[in-house]
Amino acid sequence: VKISELSSRSGVVSSTVKYYVREGLVSEGRRTSGNQTAYDESHVQRIRLVRALIETGGLSIAATKQVLAALDDHKDNLAYAFEAAQHALGSVGAAGARNASTDARQRIADLVASGDWTATGDNPGWELAARALDGLSTIGFEPSSSFLAAYAAGAAAVARADLDALDSRSHPDEITELMVVGTVMGDALLAGLRRLAQQNETAAVFSAVNERTKETQS
Amino acid sequence: VKISELSSRSGVVSSTVKYYVREGLVSEGRRTSGNQTAYDESHVQRIRLVRALIETGGLSIAATKQVLAALDDHKDNLAYAFEAAQHALGSVGAAGARNASTDARQRIADLVASGDWTATGDNPGWELAARALDGLSTIGFEPSSSFLAAYAAGAAAVARADLDALDSRSHPDEITELMVVGTVMGDALLAGLRRLAQQNETAAVFSAVNERTKETQS
Numbered sequence: 001v002k003i004s005e006l007s008s009r010s011g012v013v014s015s016t017v018k019y020y021v022r023e024g025l026v027s028e029g030r031r032t033s034g035n036q037t038a039y040d041e042s043h044v045q046r047i048r049l050v051r052a053l054i055e056t057g058g059l060s061i062a063a064t065k066q067v068l069a070a071l072d073d074h075k076d077n078l079a080y081a082f083e084a085a086q087h088a089l090g091s092v093g094a095a096g097a098r099n100a101s102t103d104a105r106q107r108i109a110d111l112v113a114s115g116d117w118t119a120t121g122d123n124p125g126w127e128l129a130a131r132a133l134d135g136l137s138t139i140g141f142e143p144s145s146s147f148l149a150a151y152a153a154g155a156a157a158v159a160r161a162d163l164d165a166l167d168s169r170s171h172p173d174e175i176t177e178l179m180v181v182g183t184v185m186g187d188a189l190l191a192g193l194r195r196l197a198q199q200n201e202t203a204a205v206f207s208a209v210n211e212r213t214k215e216t217q218s
Numbered sequence: 219v220k221i222s223e224l225s226s227r228s229g230v231v232s233s234t235v236k237y238y239v240r241e242g243l244v245s246e247g248r249r250t251s252g253n254q255t256a257y258d259e260s261h262v263q264r265i266r267l268v269r270a271l272i273e274t275g276g277l278s279i280a281a282t283k284q285v286l287a288a289l290d291d292h293k294d295n296l297a298y299a300f301e302a303a304q305h306a307l308g309s310v311g312a313a314g315a316r317n318a319s320t321d322a323r324q325r326i327a328d329l330v331a332s333g334d335w336t337a338t339g340d341n342p343g344w345e346l347a348a349r350a351l352d353g354l355s356t357i358g359f360e361p362s363s364s365f366l367a368a369y370a371a372g373a374a375a376v377a378r379a380d381l382d383a384l385d386s387r388s389h390p391d392e393i394t395e396l397m398v399v400g401t402v403m404g405d406a407l408l409a410g411l412r413r414l415a416q417q418n419e420t421a422a423v424f425s426a427v428n429e430r431t432k433e434t435q436s
Contacts (some may be wrong), residue, residue, distance in 0.1 A: 086337035117418040133239050135270035135403040139395050150379035152411055154372035159415035161368035185353040189408045192347025197377035200335040218266025
């Protein structure tokens with residue numbers, strides 16, 4: 001496969017393909033006699049994956065590298081792979097970030113305890129969730145227990161679907177790949193559906209207000 | 219308030235504060251006679267917000283600018299503000315991104331229709347969710363209807379909590395602020411809780427496997 005075909009099949013322009021190779025995200029092709037470079041199917045697949053992580057997942061080049069390393073290094077152990085992937089993804093947007101406050105971490109700990117969840121201290125979810133509470137706190141919003149419970153219930157339902165999806169794959173490589181890519185893409189899928197659902201809920205609120213207005217006027 | 223106090227109260231070092239001002243994310247302080255710059259409470263608040271959006275929300279400077287513009291421009295209309303904020307946030311990580319495939323958009327449309335959701339075509343959630351499906355498709359994973367239904371149910375539960383939370387605020391400025399910051403921080407909170415829930419679900423699967431192994435051995 002020449003670079004032109006690699007580009008058309010992966011939907012990534014040649015200059016970007018070369019950039020990915022230079023950055024070490026994609027392995028180099030094989031030099032052929034005619035001073036050209038030949039790529040194979042694994043390159044097409046890997047470039048599509050890199051594109052998905054960067055464009056849809058919104059990952060930086062550095063975070064993408066970490067995710068790919070987790071993917072390549074832990075193909076044989078489900079628990080390790082998940083942990084490695086979560087750690088790589090946990091660093092997303094965390095460059096130079098401060099630690100979450102003790103208060104915020106305690107609120108997440110209470111939430112996890114109330115759901116009787118098993119989660120170890122090194123899960124990057126603690127920090128991510130607690131820092132989000134700190135972010136809400138900067139605008140003076142302290143979520144109620146019912147707000148947090150709704151988020152926890154939503155996260156639990158989605159996590160169950162994530163685990164069930166792994167059953168659809170038999171090869172360990174494919175299972176690891178789905179864990180890693182599924183974690184990034186699942187966040188994006190959930191964020192997209194949340195925006196659609198917010199509009200639906202807003203419409204429901206407005207229509208209730210309109211109904212009440214009509215009743216008052218009639 | 220001097221820059222040193224601004225820095226200690228917002229948790230952002232002076233050089234970063236100056237950078238935020240240069241980038242137009244934060245308004246300039248007032249020059250005092252002693253060739254110093256004085257800041258007020260609104261600066262402290264704004265810098266904390268910028269820090270939360272960038273560090274926890276993982277937004278780029280450009281996306282942060284858009285979110286702040288949405289916040290400043292639509293303080294008076296709930297529906298407009300939400301739409302403006304969603305559009306600004308929809309552009310996150312979308313720099314140079316391609317459009318989602320028709321297939322993926324159709325799957326999201328089917329999902330929205332099955333939930334009887336009201337959502338207009340310009341909601342950025344369509345593109346975000348559909349591109350996530352395309353991302354999963356690059357590794358050969360086509361989600362089942364039950365997988366998508368679980369995500370939709372999770373998103374709906376969270377969106378309801380988001381709307382309910384707006385009731386806790388009375389001033390239009392505060393409502394808009396919570397919509398915008400809540401959209402970014404809510405994604406992060408959900409992502410964090412999802413990682414914790416995934417570990418809990420994985421532990422449940424492993425313990426079930428261990429139980430079966432014990433039974434077989436005894």
